[in-house]
Amino acid sequence: MVLKFRQRGVALLAAAALAGPLAAAPPAVHERPAPKAPINGYRLPNGLRVILSPDHTAPVVSLAVMYDVGSRNERPGRTGFAHLFEHLMFQGSENVGKGEHFSLLTENGGTFNGTTSQERTVYYETVPANQMELTLFLEADRMRALDVSQANLDNQREVVKEERRQRVENEAYGSLYEESLKTFFKTFAYQHSTIGSMDDLNAATVEDARQFFHTYYVPNNAVLVLAGDFREKAAKRGIEKYFGPIPAREGIPPVDGTEPNRAGGEQRLTLTDPLATLPRLRRYYRTAPGGTPDSYALTVLATVLSGRGKTGRLYDPLVRSHLALGASAVQLAMRTVSPFQIELGLPAGADIEKAEATLDAEIERVKAGGVTEDELKRARIQLRTSAVSHLQKTADKASFLATYALYYNDPDLINTIYSKQAAITAEDVQRVAKTYLTKENSATIIVLPARAAKSAAAGEETPKPEDAQ
Amino acid sequence: MKRYLTILALALPAVVAGAFAQETPGVSEAAIPKGTVRLNRAPVAKEVLKVHFPRPKVYTLPNRLRVYILEDHRVPGTTITLMVRAGSLYCDTPELAEATGAILQDGTTTKSGKEISKLVDDMGAELNTGAGSEYATVGISALSDFTEPMLDILADVALHPSFPIDRLDEYKYRRIAGLPARKSDAESLARGLAGRVNYGTTRYARATPKKEDINAVTREAMIAYHSAAFRPNGATLTVVGDVNPKAIIARVRELLGAWEPSAKDPVDPEAEFAPKTSTVVHLIDRPGSKQTMLRFTNIAIRRNDPDYIPLTVANRILGAGSTGRLFQHIREEKGYTYGAYSGFSAPRWPGTIDAYASVRTEVTGPAAQAFLDEFHRMQAEPPPAEELERAKRTIIGSFARTLESPDSILAKTMEIVRNDLPANYWDTYPAQIEAVTGADVQRVARKYLGEGRIQIIAIGEGSAIEAALKPFGPIQKYDTDINPIAPARPDGQ
Numbered sequence: 019m020v021l022k023f024r025q026r027g028v029a030l031l032a033a034a035a036l037a038g039p040l041a042a043a044p045p046a047v048h049e050r051p052a053p054k055a056p057i058n059g060y061r062l063p064n065g066l067r068v069i070l071s072p073d074h075t076a077p078v079v080s081l082a083v084m085y086d087v088g089s090r091n092e093r094p095g096r097t098g099f100a101h102l103f104e105h106l107m108f109q110g111s112e113n114v115g116k117g118e119h120f121s122l123l124t125e126n127g128g129t130f131n132g133t134t135s136q137e138r139t140v141y142y143e144t145v146p147a148n149q150m151e152l153t154l155f156l157e158a159d160r161m162r163a164l165d166v167s168q169a170n171l172d173n174q175r176e177v178v179k180e181e182r183r184q185r186v187e188n189e190a191y192g193s194l195y196e197e198s199l200k201t202f203f204k205t206f207a208y209q210h211s212t213i214g215s216m217d218d219l220n221a222a223t224v225e226d227a228r229q230f231f232h233t234y235y236v237p238n239n240a241v242l243v244l245a246g247d248f249r250e251k252a253a254k255r256g257i258e259k260y261f262g263p264i265p266a267r268e269g270i271p272p273v274d275g276t277e278p279n280r281a282g283g284e285q286r287l288t289l290t291d292p293l294a295t296l297p298r299l300r301r302y303y304r305t306a307p308g309g310t311p312d313s314y315a316l317t318v319l320a321t322v323l324s325g326r327g328k329t330g331r332l333y334d335p336l337v338r339s340h341l342a343l344g345a346s347a348v349q350l351a352m353r354t355v356s357p358f359q360i361e362l363g364l365p366a367g368a369d370i371e372k373a374e375a376t377l378d379a380e381i382e383r384v385k386a387g388g389v390t391e392d393e394l395k396r397a398r399i400q401l402r403t404s405a406v407s408h409l410q411k412t413a414d415k416a417s418f419l420a421t422y423a424l425y426y427n428d429p430d431l432i433n434t435i436y437s438k439q440a441a442i443t444a445e446d447v448q449r450v451a452k453t454y455l456t457k458e459n460s461a462t463i464i465v466l467p468a469r470a471a472k473s474a475a476a477g478e479e480t481p482k483p484e485d486a487q
Numbered sequence: 488m489k490r491y492l493t494i495l496a497l498a499l500p501a502v503v504a505g506a507f508a509q510e511t512p513g514v515s516e517a518a519i520p521k522g523t524v525r526l527n528r529a530p531v532a533k534e535v536l537k538v539h540f541p542r543p544k545v546y547t548l549p550n551r552l553r554v555y556i557l558e559d560h561r562v563p564g565t566t567i568t569l570m571v572r573a574g575s576l577y578c579d580t581p582e583l584a585e586a587t588g589a590i591l592q593d594g595t596t597t598k599s600g601k602e603i604s605k606l607v608d609d610m611g612a613e614l615n616t617g618a619g620s621e622y623a624t625v626g627i628s629a630l631s632d633f634t635e636p637m638l639d640i641l642a643d644v645a646l647h648p649s650f651p652i653d654r655l656d657e658y659k660y661r662r663i664a665g666l667p668a669r670k671s672d673a674e675s676l677a678r679g680l681a682g683r684v685n686y687g688t689t690r691y692a693r694a695t696p697k698k699e700d701i702n703a704v705t706r707e708a709m710i711a712y713h714s715a716a717f718r719p720n721g722a723t724l725t726v727v728g729d730v731n732p733k734a735i736i737a738r739v740r741e742l743l744g745a746w747e748p749s750a751k752d753p754v755d756p757e758a759e760f761a762p763k764t765s766t767v768v769h770l771i772d773r774p775g776s777k778q779t780m781l782r783f784t785n786i787a788i789r790r791n792d793p794d795y796i797p798l799t800v801a802n803r804i805l806g807a808g809s810t811g812r813l814f815q816h817i818r819e820e821k822g823y824t825y826g827a828y829s830g831f832s833a834p835r836w837p838g839t840i841d842a843y844a845s846v847r848t849e850v851t852g853p854a855a856q857a858f859l860d861e862f863h864r865m866q867a868e869p870p871p872a873e874e875l876e877r878a879k880r881t882i883i884g885s886f887a888r889t890l891e892s893p894d895s896i897l898a899k900t901m902e903i904v905r906n907d908l909p910a911n912y913w914d915t916y917p918a919q920i921e922a923v924t925g926a927d928v929q930r931v932a933r934k935y936l937g938e939g940r941i942q943i944i945a946i947g948e949g950s951a952i953e954a955a956l957k958p959f960g961p962i963q964k965y966d967t968d969i970n971p972i973a974p975a976r977p978d979g980q
Contacts (some may be wrong), residue, residue, distance in 0.1 A: 033736035050563040115524030127884025146887035176822025292775040295667035
């Protein structure tokens with residue numbers, strides 16, 4: 019699909035995962051150095067943070083503008099607003115007519131997108147190198163003078179409601195993500211989904227949009243990244259010309275909510291899903307925020323459990339044994355308490371209890387015996403491969419640079435993250451497993467297909483209908 | 488998580504596409520999109536970047552295996568893909584080609600499946616094997632440090648598979664266990680039904696797998712099919728990334744030089760599909776649906792059809808992306824959907840043209856009408872000159888982005904190779920696009936979106952949408968295995 023104004027759950031939570039070159043691990047083969055993304059960072063007087071990363075290997079430029087606002091900044095009664103607002107950003111501004119943003123970029127060989135997550139909203143364009151100025155103009159015009167109108171709001175409200183229907187309500191397991199958030203997080207800021215509720219979408223007003231724009235869409239709340247084939251002098255001149263005159267505004271309210279480090283007891287939830295045909299199990303543990311040594315160790319642990327092919331720890335006991343159809347683990351790096359997530363896709367008529375007991379036994383095995391050097395080595399090469407792959411396309415580079423700058427104040431993480439991951443030892447992995455992967459610190463959500471649930475529900479916990487209709 | 492350097496997707500002719508038409512009472516005033524408001528204040532560079540794609544080095548082995556190597560040192564990654572004409576089109580037995588392709592990686596005459604997995608994972612590589620319609624594919628990608636061992640594994644898996652019986656059982660279990668998921672997914676159902684509607688029960692339909700067919704596959708049949716179909720004539724090997732072509736081709740000759748060609752080249756099954764003469768609404772009831780997945784579909788063209796060029800422009804105007812009429816009208820103006828698009832596939836056999844959107848249940852009727860109005864408008868009048876020019880500029884302008892990744896550059900070459908297009912195809916392509924006139928666009932719209940030819944597919948809450956869809960044609964219902972429920976009409980099946 020061409021356009022993805024997306025807010026897809028976990029995929030976005032995971033936005034800040036891997037990247038970086040160079041290795042500490044010594045493989046048998048000579049290692050070619052990964053390319054290094056050059057980073058030239060500065061700030062405009064109005065507070066806009068700028069990062070330039072030139073790369074002249076293809077005549078393409080990507081611009082990313084990331085705002086430090088996401089659904090965690092929303093207030094009760096207005097869930098979904100940050101994302102709805104993202105849609106309004108494509109509807110025109112003082113010097114850009116309705117629909118003109120789409121057509122100016124498309125007709126000049128570009129692509130574009132915008133995505134909203136719990137923690138940020140990002141807009142980006144990738145264009146042939148000779149259209150760099152167009153992207154600067156478009157982003158600056160809407161940062162400075164967005165056209166917020168009732169007609170645009172009403173239309174995009176309907177579009178977003180369809181997006182919610184398409185992604186949450188009409189999709190098998192669509193409610194799982196929202197229920198996961200409610201179960202895992204403890205504060206309103208993180209507990210509600212980015213897509214929001216239908217009632218809250220209906221309640222949003224033009225006044226809300228104007229206020230949101232004036233509060234959060236200010237240069238001192240954004241990071242601008244330009245990556246690709248441009249001359250630095252021309253880029254700096256263009257950035258100064260278009261973004262320089264936009265005034266800073268103070269008074270950005272802090273995020274309301276500090277997530278407790280520990281869950282304070284095991285949580286369990288069983289959902290019945292009218293559209294699902296197979297059961298599914300998700301397990302979350304509350305863990306350290308992204309950008310911390312523990313987070314890197316948990317990423318390595320997830321890689322050991324999941325593997326890339328069939329050598330992950332969970333494969334033989336769960337998948338080859340037919341207890342599950344698939345098993346994956348991932349560390350979802352956020353700026354707050356972050357989920358370590360394990361997911362089991364289960365067959366029809368699965369012995370869920372046995373699958374879960376087997377999973378628990380594997381977790382205990384890591385805690386008791388750690389991981390092997392062989393597993394560690396395999397995880398490292400897989401992480402290095404991922405890191406290298408992020409350096410190919412300018413849009414990916416721009417996105418990672420913006421994320422690392424905004425989340426961790428460290429855009430160079432794009433070049434160094436792999437060396438941090440490679441420094442993780444077997445002891446580190448065992449330690450974080452012991453620290454975080456405990457029953458009292460976990461949440462487990464089981465999804466049952468509605469039809470199967472009716473016949474097999476005896477003894478299960480009460481299904482929670484909620485948004486799952 | 489992101490996949491490393493993308494492996495070419497299996498050889499399914501990607502379904503993308505579309506448009507079509509049925510008799511409509513003329514375009515209502517309200518149905519015409521208000522269109523984009525152009526202030527024309529943005530700084531735009533007038534010229535379109537002229538782009539020449541680097542060409543890979545090409546080698547043809549004596550056994551007629553064609554090898555394409557594109558050297559690109561920007562990122563130390565390598566992707567290697569072997570495509571053999573051993574897809575399901577060439578296989579008499581349902582599910583046999585799929586099983587054969589999938590199990591290639593599960594063991595060779597010298598290595599167990601477990602050993603292969605470990606070798607692959609120790610390199611941080613991704614190995615994928617499988618079969619689509621036309622090709623069986625073995626793809627592997629990893630850091631370029633591992634280029635040579637990757638080649639070794641690929642050749643071993645492709646030429647010397649052992650098809651272990653326990654892995655076949657495992658495959659059957661997994662494929663059957665996954666079947667229920669297909670029945671709950673609106674998108675899978677819509678694609679399956681479109682295949683059935685356009686291609687009937689021929690192999691081109693890529694029918695939904697049946698449990699009994701999966702169970703009927705035997706090890707002996709796989710060995711026989713592999714021996715017959717996995718041959719170098721008609722096959723291509725592509726290598727792209729931070730590689731040394733001389734070293735690669737030397738190794739390829741060692742590994743694949745002795746691979747014996749078959750006496751006859753594979754022949755495509757007959758692929759003539761009579762145009763439909765009346766629109767039928769093909770419906771699958773999916774209880775609990777909050778939206779109706781609407782898809783308008785019709786058989787269209789082969790890749791080498793001269794209409795490919797004007798149809799590319801027509802599709803761009805109708806619904807390719809956010810500037811298309813469908814998106815502008817049905818999403819931006821009406822708010823019926825999160826996205827409305829069109830597209831077409833053009834493989835070596837007649838592909839399809841499609842238009843699609845997921846719309847909320849209550850607006851199923853008006854949304855279907857909005858699609859029909861747009862199809863009608865494409866036929867009733869040529870696009871305004873400005874819209875036509877913008878569409879052409881869009882198509883040509885996007886070329887520069889292809890240069891960003893060596894995989895996308897190589898894909899352009901392979902499009903030429905696999906469809907027998909002239910070697911200078913992409914050099915002349917911009918001029919061919921430029922030459923398309925409004926009358927050309929109108930002509931292809933009439934030809935492929937014409938009255939009665941378009942078939943309507945709807946997946947949703949049956950009881951709630953049936954009445955709304957009745958005005959568009961007789962309704963043919965199907966179960967979730969894509970079998971017609973009531974007797975099929977002779978024309979609409």
